[in-house]
Amino acid sequence: MDWQDLIFKFVGGLGIFLFGLKYMSEGLQKTAGDKLRSLLAKYTTNPLLGVLVGVIVTILIQSSSGTTVLAVGLVNAGLMTLRQSIGVIMGANIGTTMTAFIIAGVKIQNYALPIIAVGVFLIFFLKKKLYNYIGQVIFGFGMLFYGLKTMGSGVKPLKDLEVFKDFIINLDNPILGVVVGTIFTVVVQSSSATIGILQTIATEDLINIKQALPVLFGDNIGTTITAIIASIGASVAAKRAAAAHVIFNIIGATLFIIFLYPVTQLIIWLGDYTGASVSMQIAYGHGFFNITNTLVQLPFVAFLAYLVTKIVPGEMKQLEFEAKYLDERLLSNPSVGLGQAQHEIIRMGELARESLQEASEYFFNKNDKAKNMVEQTEELINELDKKTTEYLVKIQQNELSEKESGKASILLQTINDIERIGDHSENIMELADLSILKKAEFSDEACTELKKMIELTDKTIQQSIESLENDDKELAEQVLDNEAELDKMEKQFRKAHIKRLNQNLCSGTSGTVFLDILSNLERMGDHSKNIAQYVIFGE
Template identity: 65%
Template sequence: MDWQDIIFKFVGGLGLFLFGIKYMSDGLQKSAGDKMRGLLEKYTSNPILGLLVGVGVTVLIQSSSGTTVMAIGLVNAGLMTLRQAIGVIIGANIGTTMTAFIVGIKIDDYALPIIAVGAIFLFFFSKKKLQYIGQVIFGFGTLFLGLSTMGSGVKPLSSLPAFTDFMIQLQDQPVLALLVGTVFTLIVQSSSATIGILQTIADEGMISLMGALPILFGDNIGTTITAVLASIGATVVAKRTALVHVIFNVVGSIIFMLLLPLVHSVVLWLGEGVNIRMQIAYAHGMFNTTNALLFLPFIPVLAWIVTKVIPGKVQEIEFKAIYLDERLLATPAVAFGQAQHEILRMGQFARETLNDSTNFFFSRDAKVGELALQKEALINELNRKITDYMVKINQQNGLSEGQSEKASGWFQLINDIERIGDHAENIVELSEFSINKKVDLSKEAGAELKEMTILADKTVEKALFSLEHNDAQAAQEVLDYERELDEMEKKFRKNHIHRLNQNQCSGSSGAVYLDILSNLERVGDHSKNIAQFVIHEEELLKK
């Protein structure tokens, strides 16, 4: 027996299989992923709808992990509750069974022509949409090529007494088979891959359906460990979400193990006349669908359990648009007033994001940095919602000429506020670079940055105050602060060059220092734009 050939084919085939799944998933996400986040946010108002959306999104992007990550992100952003996320995650577990059904379709012989079609789309078409389609087709073909390679690699093992004895032992000891599936998925870090391997081994006649079922259930438990590992050091919400995933699969596995003979009979009845690969896919689908139906009525209880098991105060960010009411669009002037209130809320979050980002730089507290990024993502989300709302107001044609001009000015302010959030995000990224590369500033450089961050915050605060109260005097103070920021930036740059010449700081620390100076100066510029708008409005009123 050529062990080198077996190992090389199995490992290489597994690599091709994993690459095929990942490449296909990436192609699907590029073509549809941007719309998926909005779908998750918009259509998860109740658990059943959340489950259906979770199924649909996972089938479309071929990644339950991707769906779960999006759900966690929306929970962190305050755009989805934990209960809604549970519905989505349960649905994602159903959606991920699609991979097993794809593997169940025995088209290994056509893997190479499928790859060729994918390559044509990838290399002979310039349109991005067609290239993404090519990526999906190429990944689909590679997935089956990997399965075929793995199958030819493990086939000689069927004549090895030690291997066949072990497989017989697994059939006689379901609990051991469950543990094998769990551990194998933990090692490979992909339930789709381990279930694909199980389907391949079963297809080669090395294990019966009765022996494969406990391994399948173990694969489902193993994939939860991946989620647990990913949640280490993450937010409380992420840990609770991971625990939901664990409870869902562990409890489901216990129930199905207790009913193993019945499950075996049902799968044989459902999969009568189909290959064993498809029978395993049926079992996988039945496991997750039955589990979902069992857990769906108990989502509130599940949310309560994980909250009690993992205590801790969640930093809740209420960032749903509270002023933008579609019903008010019939009265454009009133709707415009509501939009102004929402823009001011957005501005307050921009200021908070700036404060969190600079605090992260000095404190190196990862939670503060994460909070800044969450708020920045929310600013982007609110930016989109306000912009859409303002466009709808303009389409009503119910504003006077003066109101329309004023609305155009406020429309521009949205961009300035959003850009303040972007500069705060840049500071977070620079802070992460400093932590990862162990970059330290000199005492003088640190003191200068603190001085400039205080002034930048004061500038943003005063700009928002002038906007809220239409205070031209406060706006004039903003212009003074902005000039001071410009002068401060020039002065500190000269100081930095002097320190470089004196070898008081390194090139890396200097680059970080200068980039933060630049971002703070740009924050001042956007605050200045807000102030100039207020002054312009005041001048128009006087005429």
């Protein structure tokens, strides 16, 4: 037996399969744009609807891990509740069975290379982005099946190997099968890949359906590793969503192992009745497992949410991802509507200030929760920016007095300044990431200077928002004074740090991060000044 050929083909084929799956999934997500995220966030008001949305999104992107990570991300951002995410995760498990049915039912392996060629043509020879994304999907689809074909040709000789035969015989132990499936899926981080491999070796008569089913159940447990990884450093709610994914699949695997004999007989009968191959029987088993598991556990979503709350303790600092003050019924009364819009803008300003505080906490103390709050707050600010702007545009469609028209214009400009302040906080968070990655060290003097400038920037933002809220021109004048002081600080601290760089008292990376943070803080001061000038001059 040519071991080198076997290993190269199996490992290479697995690599091609995983690359194709990932590339296809990314192409599908790019083609759909933000619609998938919006679909998950908006149409999951109850667990049953969440299941349906989870199924649809997973079929579209061909990755239950991708859907689960999206759900964890939305919970982390406060856009989805824990109960909603559990429904989506259940649906994702059902949706991923489509890949197994495609692999078993459609003999595409022989046409993998021309499919890849079509994908390459769309990617490299057409300029329109949409065609490039579609090409990415087609290319990934072809690579997926070419990888399976390569693996299949590699594992064929194993059927004559005594050691492999003995190992397969031992897989008659269902517990061992579950363990093998779990470990393999944890390693490759894709249940679609491991089930595809399972179908490939079954096609080569290396494993039967009785041995394959426990491995398949283990695959479903192993796929939860992606959600666990995605929840690291995330909010308590996101960790609970990942825990719910793990518990859901462990309970399902346990139940199916207990009832393994009748389940196996049902799958065999269904296979015989439809004249299905072993590969298709594995697809039947995968579909039956996930659909039945969801139907059994769906009525207990509330209990599952309660259980993970006890397993993953901690307080959840969640933001309300909705506008508090924008009432469509007040659009017909422009004066009142403008007042409501201003309340929402004041809220945006307070969030922008909190974002700076959290970014500073992350920079100085490497607190991952603070980083999460910056990301969450930035997303909320962007959402409020969009909704408040739309609200003000609707108000302007009415007949406004000169004063009302001027105020609407000022509020629209203020929204932009506040959104930019939030962007600069996110920039500081990203600079903190860079300093951690590059292990940049900062002198006590540099830290003191940054803290001093951050403190004044925070005060300046606060005063600009308060001056807007109370139409306080005197306070707005203080903002202008603070902004001038921030400009002086930026120049002074920049010179001092360049001097430290020249004396080799700090590294090039720390110097770059320090100077970029100064620039971001100075720009925050500029936007605060803009808001103050709207108050003072009304323009």
